[in-house]
Amino acid sequence: MPQLLIELFSEEIPARMQLGAARDFERLFGAKLNTSGLSFDSIKAYVAPRRLALVVEGLPAEQAAVSEEVKGPREGAPEQAMAGFLRKVGLTQDQLTVENGVWMARIEKPGRRTIDALPDMLREVILAFPWPKSMRSGVSSFRWVRPLKRILFLFDGQIVPFELEGLTASSLTEGHRFLGSGKALNVGDFASYHKALADNSVILDHAERQAFILKEAMAICEDAGCELIEDQGLLEEVAGLNEFPIPILGDMDPKFLALPPEVIKTSMRTHQKYFAVRDTATGKMASHFIIVANIRATDGGVEIKRGNAKVLSARLSDGVFFWNEDNKPGNFDGWLERLKGTTFHVKLGTMAQRVERITELADYVASHIGADVALAREAGRLAKADLASKMVGEFPELQGVMGGYYADALKLKPEVADAIREHYKPQGPSDSVPAGKVSAAVALADKIDTLVGFFAIGEKPTGSKDPYALRRSALGILRIIREQGVTLHLGGLVDAWYRSRGELPVSVQEVDTVRPEVLDFFADRLKVQLRDEGRRFDVLEAALGSDDVVNTIGRIAAVEEVIATPEGEDLLTLHKRAANILAASKTDVSHVSPQAYDGIDPLEKTLLEALNTARTTVASHISEENYAGALKSIAALRQNVDSFLDGVLVNAEDESVKANRLAILRGICDLSAPIADLSKIA
């Protein structure tokens, strides 16, 4: 079966865009083939710094003939409508059929040679290619990620006739920019393409380049008595910067090991794209690094090593300068002073105002979760100071981490230093939450200020737009509360923000408007979080609603646990029977408290007594947060409820008797109400 091979050869594609581009190419071209009725066995895209390639195996030489039904006008429609329709489909009226009063045309499209269909597909894919950023070049209006230089376009070994922006498709490609032959390479199919590239020092497959870098780098490290500090993000990036990656071990001046390891790693990674290395024996950072070069140098890499070491040395010298400057006496006070001149948000004031709010919120949270209030206040006050430090100015991603180091250097309490370090956590679903109570208090305070603050000025996320990452803040708050297992009312957090807000540049929305919005936002996030964890959707619907997260989750877990048992069956059945009768009845019994009366039916009396006993038991279980126990003691009423409903006529003629009986059923339904709305469970 014929094979399709495409290569779009350009100047260097940004590393961060390469894998996405390969996925898009595969997806978009695959979709074009599908809509054209072209089946295939496999489709795979490849990406390297200067090329985006696609190979499709098992295409037919011809498109299958397709017949298509086209709906025309209704019977009896004006003549012009019919004439127009006939023109459109190119048929005469006697060739049409009628279906349900509508004229239908059947159009037969003969099969087309696949090679004839391909050019339009490629053109459409190229012109609509979703690069995150694209550019024009020279006088052309064509946009591509960087200037496009060549198009290789082969179907079944033949060049597909194709032109775009002055480029004519060919069977030619090029090898490595420096290590290749420098001549155009003529290929006939994917196998010869792959081989021509390999012979000219290009590893086409991104994954293969990654694996190669990792293997080589590890081997080099091992020889030097070190271990590579793996970093998948960096690996993907450097695999996008090299057509033929050559890892080289560089040497760093050991004096730089006095810097915090995060500083060394970040400098290596963000500025230089080097891998950091640790000493196998001590487990500490080693005075080496791994460069991944794009050439196999004629001197074996001596110059490359020298040059890179020199650059790193200059970078780390800056790091030492920042570290020394930042550790000067009075550092935190100076930074806090500078935060007064830094705007957090034009409507939410300066960073210094934010710090004041975080301090008050940390106080509130600490006192509610049993953390040391004085330490939480201190940590809250200092948490953002490092934003004004020189090191964080250079490496924004070290926010918090540096503050932690500077606090350690001043011998502040470890809880305070940890809280400064950890208060941005969790930064995503894979990040951990702060372990200590003081850290948790400040982490919560930080996120509450962001979340409630932006809601208060009407900056709520809409659709996919969430510029202030409020969803992440809300999820972070939920995770900290859950993993710390603390009772913290979400509504109370909103109120606490309003109490701590101080003088803001603008007046904000009323707390009574914002509180329900924030609670709804939390409820949605929690629902998503729990559903992703595999909780039953109907149980979530039944049991969500309190603003005490831990309590809500406890109730959800209990409902799930109990309904999986035979007692759960009893519980749901008795609830359903009682609820159905209540729903059918028009009598309002909300103010009736059921009691024993003269001549009460013995079954009714038994149920009433059981209800009264259950009320006490259930209440005591709930107060101990033993929701499963509570539900089980309700389930135990099944026998009594069945006997009562089977043996007694609820809708008695005597209105007061009827009301009493309905009120008993009401009471039974209400038993579970504080835990879940059982009627929502399927």
Next chain:
Amino acid sequence: MADSAKEPLSFQDLILTLHHYWSEQGCVILQPYDVEVGAGTLHPATVLRALGSKPWNCAYVQPSRRPVDGRYAENPNRLQHYYQYQVILKPNPENLQDLYLGSLKAIGLDVNLHDIRFVEDDWENPTVGAWGLGWEVWCDGMEVTQYTYFQGVGGIEVDVVSGELTYGLERLCMYLQNVDNVYDLKFNKAGVTYGDVFREQERQFSAFNFEASDVATLKRQFEDMERNVTRILNTPNSLGYPLVLPAYDHVLKASHLFNLMDARGAIAVAERQSYIGRIRDLCKACAQEWARQEEAGVAQTARGTI
């Protein structure tokens, strides 16, 4: 390093070699613009010439003033006055990458010995409302050139894309000569070092920028320049069209005055964006007027003249 047989280029030979190379490629070789600027891009031969549809190829050295980077000649890498080598080719030729690599070869960088990489860097200069896509070019991990395809200038999307190359001359030369301190660079082959030429200048201007400049004067001058840009653009004159080049000089002066105030710590964080916005608006006004004149064909800016 350069071919092992040859001695590395001196600082002035580096400039002369690049001049020769780009002259051979058909560039006009200009001399530095005589107004203080923070970057070679700000030269009107780049910012303004990148607008409109006329072809334009030029190369020049531009002293770049960054008052805040002054270190009293005590830092081996940082200077408040340094040189950029700027090449602007409009429209960008198809083989610009090859031409660029040819220039590296010309100055003695062997691409089989050194790891040359094109690393994504989307350049923008908010004060002149310019942006483009391209790379920083790395040589053994060091950024030696900013390589940009201009997409917009003065807040206007360009008609014809220019290719811009900005070489950091000191850095590149330090690499070629394998020295760790900029002041140790051989300026020429007769024993004069970069330090001999510039050490005292760095010391005095660092002291001036950080200690001796008068903020009130700077502020007043900034406001004068700012006011004059609009005034010049609006003043009728015997040519019959607005004097965009003199107006743009005043924008450059305002921009440098802002940098001087910044070095004195006289710009509060909150004011910063507003100052940058003011300069950008002035620059935009000049750019728009220039583009209009190019379009209308009123100005005598045929290729090769300025």
